[in-house]
Amino acid sequence: MENEIKTTNEENEIKTPNKKRFKILLVIILLFFILGYFVSFIMVSGNSMSPTLNDGSFHTVVKHFYTIERNDVIAVYSKEAHKNLIKRVIGLPNETVEYKDNQLYINNQLVEDKYAFGKTTDFKVTLKDNEYFCLGDNREHSLDSRTYGVFTKKDIIGEMIGGD
Numbered sequence: 001m002e003n004e005i006k007t008t009n010e011e012n013e014i015k016t017p018n019k020k021r022f023k024i025l026l027v028i029i030l031l032f033f034i035l036g037y038f039v040s041f042i043m044v045s046g047n048s049m050s051p052t053l054n055d056g057s058f059h060t061v062v063k064h065f066y067t068i069e070r071n072d073v074i075a076v077y078s079k080e081a082h083k084n085l086i087k088r089v090i091g092l093p094n095e096t097v098e099y100k101d102n103q104l105y106i107n108n109q110l111v112e113d114k115y116a117f118g119k120t121t122d123f124k125v126t127l128k129d130n131e132y133f134c135l136g137d138n139r140e141h142s143l144d145s146r147t148y149g150v151f152t153k154k155d156i157i158g159e160m161i162g163g164d
Contacts, residue, residue, distance in 0.1 A: 038064055040158060042075050042084060048136030048143065049073070049086055051117060059086075063158040068092070068132065070106075071115065075157040076134060080148040084157060087144050088115055091125070091133030098124040125150070132156070 040061045044053045052073070053059070061075045068074065072089045090113075091097035091106065098105040099120045104113040113120075118140035127133060131150040136142025145151065 038062065040075070042086065042157075042160075044086055047141055048138050049088070050138045050141075052088075052115060052137045053086065060161045061158040062161060066159040068153070068156065068159070073160040074134065075160060076151045076155050077157060078148045078151075078155070081143065085134075085144070085148075086160065087134035087136055087142075089132055090135050090145075091127050091131075091150075093127055093129050093131055095133075096124065096126045097133045098122075100124075121146075130154075 040063055042059055042061050044055055044057045044059065047055055066072075068089055070089055070092060074087060074089060076085050076087060077083075078085050090104070096105075096107050098108075100122050102119050104111045104116070104120075115137045116135075117138050120135075120139040123146060125133060125145075127150060130152050132152070133145045133150055135144045135146070
């Protein structure tokens with residue numbers, strides 16, 4: 001009878017570490033999914049945000065609980081480019097965004113564009129509800145809303161932490 005009890009205790013001792021490993025693995029998987037819901041990591045590809053962000057650098061993007069404001073750096077999905085982009089929000093919904101003589105105008109008011117690097121060619125666009133106009137800081141070498149068009153809130157993946 002003692003042999004039976006010993007065998008049972010030995011089996012329990014073997015199963016306990018497996019249960020602990022399973023619980024630890026389950027917690028790690030849950031944390032991964034929860035973290036993935038709120039935060040994403042993105043790598044800068046190219047020089048369109050230079051000198052603010054460098055090619056190959058990794059950054060954190062908050063996917064929820066943010067408000068979009070002018071000059072925020074965001075990750076956005078471009079349907080036209082079929083990829084994620086990192087750009088700076090220049091124009092907000094229902095605004096008229098204009099560049100004339102390398103100067104930024106929002107609703108016909110001159111606005112300081114302290115992140116612009118290089119010359120920005122002239123353009124004028126009027127945004128509708130839920131539309132955002134985004135540019136790369138390196139204006140001469142950026143494919144952005146001038147190329148791909150405006151972005152909607154649905155296209156925006158999130159706001160980059162430490163993006164200015």
